[in-house]
Amino acid sequence: MKQNIGTIDRLIRIALAIIAAILLFTGQINGPLAVIIGVLGVIFLATGIFAFCPLYIPLGISTKGKKSK
Structure with a gap:
């Protein structure tokens, strides 16, 4: 996986992801919306930690800057 997130x-x-976790753990959101926010929070956390977003590949996006030599 080549990093593509700056x-x-x-x-x-x-x-x-942190905001989503706070909303979930404090009970501010519940029901189906809580499940959706929870899944998105996990995805955001994972992509943020690994600096890789699979959705960026087919879209040809990279927010990672070019390295200067």
Whole structure:
């Protein structure tokens, strides 16, 4: 897996995962919406940690900057 997520993108994804976890654990959301938010939170956390988003590949997107030599 080649990393395709930049630092700011990673931080935003991890922050969204933390917000989702807080909402779930405090009981602010429940029912089907809680399941959807929970799944999205796990996806955001995983993609943020590994700096890889499979959806970016077919779309040809990369927020990771080019390395200068």
